[in-house]
Amino acid sequence: MRRVVIAGAATAGLSAARALRQAGFDGRIQLVDSEPASPYRRPEVSKGILEGRIDETTIRTPWPDDLGLELVTASLRHVDLGARTVVADAVTLPYDGLVVATGSVARPSPFQQLGNVFSLRSLDDGMRMHQALAGAQRLVLIGGGFIGLEVAAVARKLGLHVTVVEAAEVPLGHALGADFGEHLAALHRDRGVKILCGRMVSGIHGAGTVESVSLADGTHLPADIVLVSIGSVPAVGWLASSGLDTARGVPCDRTCAVRGTTDVVAAGDVAHWYNPLYQRHVRVEHWTNAIEQGTYAARRLLGKHDPEGFASAPYFWSDQYGMRLQSVGSTTGYDETEILSRNGEKLLVAYGRQGKLICVAGLDTGTTVMSYRRLVSEQATMDAVRTKAREKEDTVHS
Template sequence: MTAGDAGIVVVGASLAGQRACAALRRHGYRGRLTVVGAEPHLPYDRPPLSKELLAATADESAAALPSAGLGIDWVLGRRARRLDVPGRTVELDGGDVLPFTGLVVATGSAPNPWPGTHPPEVGVFRTLDDARALRHRLGGGDRLLVIGAGFLGGELAAAARGRGTSVELVEAQPQPLRSALGPVAGEFVAALHRAAGVSLRTRTRVGSFTGGHRLTGAILSDGTRVAADLAVVALGASPRTGWLAGAGLRINRGLVCDRHARALGTDGAPVPGIVVAGDVARWPHPWAGPDGAVLGHWTHAVEQAEVAARNLLDPAHPATYRPVPSFWSDLYGVRLRAVGFPAFADTVEVHENDPDGGRLDIAYRRDGELVGALTGNRPGRLAAYRAQLAEALGRVPA
């Protein structure tokens, strides 16, 4: 690939997209580099949106990602509409067509919306504009309803309580984060929410909203009525793959790629010149089962983007992407940190469980082997777990 060719196109002005661009330049690519982003903003970090920015402990600069000096042609506020693999082009909304010699798919995921009509005060939380709007409302006397007590929903509730906002947190499962971390961790997190004054309602759902053209609350599945002036739907996210329909790529709740981050065609073979990075990707891992994994974690986007960029430039010597995944969440002064794949465990070992002291230590095993760990305010123990997992992963044949 040279400066005279069509160049590399990165679809997704995301963390993964930005890191892929930086890696491409660092590994010697000097050709044309175009980034397409659906939002009008330059790439930014999402974790600070539901943490520092919403809690009003930092301004928007905390979310900025460095992009200066990378020589990028920005195409912002535009969505990719169609991919033509044989023609090596990406069609944008409005009809413009971008040719490419190499393509990085980093379109991320979209929040799952409320599945019906709703008042205008009911929204989702994903973008910088979402964070700006919610930050403006918090602390002003509004009552917040958060639908879904997963990682995002929990952080929204914590940030809102920190601003003095009244919070109703509704979760369909018996505990928050049960499907991701299991019931013990779920009860630990539930205790943190309740100690902070959050009204946590589990084993229930929002049935409908009240107030017509202006939100006044919701009716839950058990018949309870709760008051709210604004609501955020935090019911997970889905990989943005709609624009890839008909392109001949393998789609399975994400764009399927191999262990080298190369997009796979419907025949299962890697498609030359197309790589994938971030939470749009479904990728293989020895601990993830036959369907592979889709992760929305910060470290995953960073690490897979590095491998994808390198392999796009040097396809004859592809590096393997096989990390020990890690993620974190901040709740009421407790930093929850996890490594591996806790969700794939069949047994757990609880070594410490102290919600009052904010300390937690859980090991997750499958078939007797360590596959994940979770700690609360125990960074030293997490480092030990990470080392064990890395050693175990190194024994698995590539």
């Protein structure tokens, strides 16, 4: 293997490139990406960039010149798995090994495209929306997920009137359960955010620029800026003719090797891999997962990986009103929750399945959530988790 092509030069792709060099690969590494500028810290798009606390120069990270990488600035068009070539615009790149790290894109909006209607995935999205917020008074957020609630917190800090329209009965209920979701909803409502749950948007209206949002029940919400935050989809359009089944992302085995291929791996938001920890296929859109999985996938390409597979208890955080929401693990399939501690707006919750710990989430709990990562990775019993929580409480009170 003398030539590796990495499709995507964001977090997962750069992590893979770095890991290849660290593992001793001295061949040619070409990263293909449509964004010509240097990489940047994507979590800050809905945080510091949107609020204006940091600017474009601060969010960017230096290109790793010491790794001897080649950046091909072009849009990915096609891969020929048999011929081992990637086509990006008019350039054909042969490869001995391929890392697919193209990430995800915003789910296409079903609504009319008007001025001041945004999605929020890239640095450019964040910069444009920040400018629009400066001249706005009323923001409507379609979708009350992690990004939607982060933006709601930023917009309230900037003095806007904010309405969140969420189709589910509880914001983030699918991810964190009813107790945590209601807790977050109360947090926002106490700060003046209007949250409408169990409601569906029927349309966005305006003459050139958005003026209102209509709901299926006939409600009309005045708006001079709208964020459509209805989730994301894996960036797999360029793989349409590859023969791979990419309905849920790039299909991988437990070692991040792409099924039905040779010397092709995937990492980051785009990878739908079998996670040995949870014994099912998952796709994770978290920054830390992109780093860790990109590293593992590179080692897999070189045959220097852990053969047991990439077992991950994903870690995620979200900043809201100066408090950090954190989770480690996955709540999918949970059948019980345990509130480990609650103190004012602070909250710590454990999620179990068949008596085993699968996730811990907390709001404004400092390093406590991460202290449970080992127990999540070991899938400790819920009784062991309760014991640990009592010991922490006893330590605090003593």
